[in-house]
Amino acid sequence: MWKWLRWLLLALLLMALYLWLSQDKTIKIKVVHASHGTVEQTIxxxxxxxxxxxQRAKMSLPIGGQIEKILVKEGQHVKQGQLLLSLWAKDKQTKKQQLLALVRASQGHKNQACILSEKAQKDAKRQVSLLQQKLTSEENLEQAQAQADAAHANCLALTAEVQANQAAVKNIDAYLEQNYLTAPFDGIIAEITGEIGEYTTPSPPGVATPPAVDILTDDCxxxxxxxxxxxxxxxxxxxxxxxxxxxxxxxxxxxxxxxxxxxxxxxxxxxxxxxxxxxxxxxxxxxxxxxxxxxxxxxxxxKEDVLRLPSDLIINNEHVLVVNQDNIIERQPIKTGISNWQFTEIVQGLSTKDKVVASIGLTGVTTGAKVAIETQQTTGN
The missing domain is CATH 2.40.30.170 (Efflux pump adaptor protein, beta barrel domain)
Structure with missing residues (x-):
């Protein structure tokens, strides 16, 4: 007797377990309502x-050398043309002084030669006048003309020498400029690489080395x-x-x-x-x-004041899931307008009263599922 009772109780328990497992479970979800607001189509x-x-310039000197002066600090504002850094260049400065002396000397020689050339030209003209009066010979005229031509050629040669020495001064000035780093625009010093006394070298082709000075604008x-x-x-x-x-x-x-x-x-x-x-x-x-x-x-x-819905609630840009009066999920076809990652314009198929399922992706949330609404809210601004 007890054996049959045990089997009967076990069967009843199994049946109750089956009924409990097979019954529909109500899913708790969140819903939102469409609202009016601004929608922007964006990229x-x-x-x-x-x-x-x-503007930003990572500057290095075009030549290598020992840093003699660093005239700015990191974080300092500078003006266009302001000197930032310089290399030791006393040898070039001495060479420039030598060339300036040569310019002055060659200028004096040129002035002397040109004065003598002018005197020789006057003597040659005087010999022409005397020859017309038959007071001199053609030989004297030829000699005077040759002296005038030679003096003029010497004047031209020394003039060219002066120009060559002046060009040499400009050349040394160009070399000197390579020893100075100036600001190409108004800005702020971001970084300085190197210290006074250190040797700095330019970047060889294909090899990236830190710039001597990094300058950029902080107001643009x-x-x-x-x-x-x-x-x-x-x-x-x-x-x-x-x-x-x-x-x-x-x-x-x-x-x-x-x-x-x-x-x-x-x-x-x-x-x-x-x-x-x-x-x-x-x-x-x-x-x-x-x-x-x-x-x-x-x-x-x-678009201003249009009906909109969060974009992530729209499925395939064609429909949304809504909860009907019986708390059953249904598929609601819609027509959309412009959209972005946040909001999508609803042109047709939805009103502010419809309960749109916000719990997309929750297990069991599908068409025909029985649900219980946990919270309701309106889409934000």
Whole structure:
């Protein structure tokens, strides 16, 4: 008797377990309601962009030498043409003084020769007049003319010597200029490589060495960012741009598209992109620093006060999942307008009263599922 009772109880337990497992479980989900607001059609960068200084020069001296003076410090503001660094150049300065002395000496010799040439020319003319009066001979005239020509040739030769010495002075000046590093524009010194007394050398071809002075502008920046090639045809100079930076979380800066590269970047194992440059409308100096990462959104179109829904809730850009009056999930076909990564314009098929499933991807959330609404909310601004 007890044996049959045990089997009966086991069968009842198994049946109860089966019924419990096979019954429909109610899934708790979140829903949202479409709302009216602004929707922008945008193009975003594929990889992080970079804040770039409008002007930046990593300068090195064209010749090697020992650093004699460093006239600026890192972080110092400088003006265009201001001397930054110089090499030891006393040997060249001495050579210049020698050449200047040669210029003065050759100038004196040239003046002397040209005075004698002028005197010889007058003597030759006087001999011509005397010959016409038959007061001298042709031999004396020829001798006077030869002396005048020789004196004139000597004057020309010494004039050329003066010019050669002056050119040598200019040449040594050019060599001297190679010993001095000056600021090519107004900016701030970012980095200085080397100390007084150290030997600095220029970079040989194909070998990258640290620059002697790195100078950049700190009051003018722009954003450089890559855009996927599929979006390149929609870009146009002058379009408004939204700029966000990791360094300024929660803030958005206005910009304008100022340049589109005339070619596509084609790197192995990377998507093809076109580089764009965005001017910052309201520059915040010195808060922006060159090298900050930045993201951009080029605005192609804007619509105000339209019905919109978060873009990630729209499936295949064709339909959404909604909860009906019986708390059953249904597929709702819709027609969309412009969109971006955040919001999509709803043209047809949805109203502000519809309960749109926000728990996309939750296990069991599919058409025909019985659900319980956990929270309801309206899409944000």
């Amino acid at each position: 975003a960068n594929t990889r992080a962009g970079t804040v770039t200084a409008c 920046h722009y954003i450089s960012a890559p855009i996927d090639e599929v979006d390149a045809a929609d870009l146009a100079i002058g379009r408004p741009v939204k700029i966000t930076l990791d360094a300024f979380r929660g803030q958005t800066f206005a910009g304008t598209l100022k340049r589109i590269a005339p070619y596509i970047q084609d790197y192995e194992k990377q998507a093809r992109t076109v580089t764009v440059e965005v001017a910052i409308d309201n520059h915040q100096s010195p808060h922006f620093l060159a090298g900050y990462s930045a993201d951009i959104e080029v605005i192609l179109a804007t």
